[in-house]
Amino acid sequence: MSPRSKRGVPKILPFPNRLMLKENETRWHVMRIRNSSIARLQTMMEHLNKEDDVEETYAPMKYIKVAKTKMDFAPCLLNYIFVRSTFQKLAKIKNNQGKYEPLRFVMHPVCDEKFERHNEPLFLSDKSMNDYMRITQEENNKIAFLENMQFAAKVSKEVQIVSGEFTGIVGRIKRIKGLRCVVLPIGKEMAAAIVDVPNNCLRYLTDEEVRMIEEQEKQNRKERKYKKV
Numbered sequence: 106m107s108p109r110s111k112r113g114v115p116k117i118l119p120f121p122n123r124l125m126l127k128e129n130e131t132r133w134h135v136m137r138i139r140n141s142s143i144a145r146l147q148t149m150m151e152h153l154n155k156e157d158d159v160e161e162t163y164a165p166m167k168y169i170k171v172a173k174t175k176m177d178f179a180p181c182l183l184n185y186i187f188v189r190s191t192f193q194k195l196a197k198i199k200n201n202q203g204k205y206e207p208l209r210f211v212m213h214p215v216c217d218e219k220f221e222r223h224n225e226p227l228f229l230s231d232k233s234m235n236d237y238m239r240i241t242q243e244e245n246n247k248i249a250f251l252e253n254m255q256f257a258a259k260v261s262k263e264v265q266i267v268s269g270e271f272t273g274i275v276g277r278i279k280r281i282k283g284l285r286c287v288v289l290p291i292g293k294e295m296a297a298a299i300v301d302v303p304n305n306c307l308r309y310l311t312d313e314e315v316r317m318i319e320e321q322e323k324q325n326r327k328e329r330k331y332k333k334v
Contacts, residue, residue, distance in 0.1 A: 134187070135185065135229070143180060189234075211292065254293050263278075266307060279298070
């Protein structure tokens with residue numbers, strides 16, 4: 106659990122990506138499943154989706170080889186799952202129910218003893234998660250999953266795609282094998298890239314513009330949720 110203030114209010118810790126962790130605030134958390142498989146991941150998602158404390162789960166999909174002569178559309182990262190909930194609720198169901206024992210919180214990649222970030226779980230803004238889901242939830246030959254995270258997670262200029270199939274997506278501009286790509290890294294754990302994006306389809310963003318886009322997405326989600334009620 107996060108350190109608490111003297112009055113018992115959850116302590117809020119700053120992060121370099123403009124996010125703030127609060128134990129009782131709903132976020133997209135990145136979790137790892139120990140010794141996972143397709144069947145175990147699917148079972149874990151089914152269990153979590155039935156929990157009242159969990160809003161949503163997600164695992165990126167692509168065609169993978171499941172047998173010598175068979176390809177299937179299945180989770181491409183068998184030991185990772187994204188869960189939208191509060192840290193409080195996730196920690197409670199993980200610690201109190203044996204079926205969730207294989208779940209592990211993925212920790213934030215930046216360790217800073219002053220702010221104790223080494224004890225903080227990795228979580229994503231609604232905008233970052235929605236964009237990642239949008240490009241990874243179906244097969245698309247314009248999307249590549251990157252393996253070299255030292256390269257994929259390296260800080261670079263942030264851009265927004267302003268035209269074409271992926272209009273609205275925000276990511277980091279990088280060159281991969283000579284092609285201009287927009288990369289969406291998830292901490293230092295995984296990354297997907299939109300390959301070969303024309304420069305005239307991009308708008309370079311300031312830190313303030315990125316923050317405003319994230320805040321707008323957060324507000325949009327609240328409004329969508331309100332309309333469903």
